[in-house]
Amino acid sequence: MSTIRRTWLEYFAKELIAWREFRGMTQEKLATAITFSPSLVAMVETCQRTPRPEFIERCDEALQTGGALMRFYKELVSRESIPDYLDRWRGVEEQATVINTFQLEVVPGLLQTPDYARVVLQTGLPTATPEEIEAKVAARLERQAPLTSDRPPMFVAILDEGAIRRVIGGSSVMREQLMHLVKLCERPHIVVQVVRAEVGAYAGIGGPFNLATLDGDEVAYLDTTLSGHVVENPEEVAIIKHRWESLRAEALPRPASLRLIKEVADQWTP
Structure with missing residues (x-):
């Protein structure tokens, strides 16, 4: 143990x-x-x-x-299941008024369903026990609480099209996850946009990142295979923000993004 x-x-x-x-x-x-x-x-x-x-x-x-x-x-x-660096970022998420995130490979953790999160965690942590995976799933779901609080932050997620088409856990898990995204976007403070595959090379190929605004300041978070890094240096944050603005220019508008997500979800019908 x-x-x-x-x-x-x-x-x-x-x-x-x-x-x-x-x-x-x-x-x-x-x-x-x-x-x-x-x-x-x-x-x-x-x-x-x-x-x-x-x-x-x-x-x-x-x-x-x-x-x-x-x-x-x-x-x-x-x-217990959140490392120190992620616990620090969780504190930022809980206080933020705006959270922006870009994901290249998977749906953002704050928008994941339990089954989808479980598969992602099992894949990334192949030596973890079932109990440890369940603890991490519970921790991930707990992190989602600010999005459904009485005073939620504005949350904008930009996803590469591959993130909604990549098979994670099978057809039923994928359909549930994508319809969950559609349902969440009924809330006015949650926006999901997609960058189509035909865009080609764009700012997102540099990898995923997060940006948050709290107390008038902006903070970024970069995730790697082994750890994460909270970025507070204004010059470095400015570079990441520039990438974000470039992504917004390439992404489909909100209505078109939701139509695409629904179309892909229908393809996963068992």
């Missing part, structure tokens, strides 16, 4: 035990109440098994926590 997994599992196990004992229940009584085996409850409490969301939800109901265990779980996996 890795250090990261052990840390968050221990915290969760202690919280579960505290709630169970507070309600005066044994492991056996809790197991009966949630219709799981006593051995599974024991393994979760001793960090030998990673709890699934269904298990946690049933514990919340049986222990009358008001959803405390699920909230605690989401916070733990969010913190």
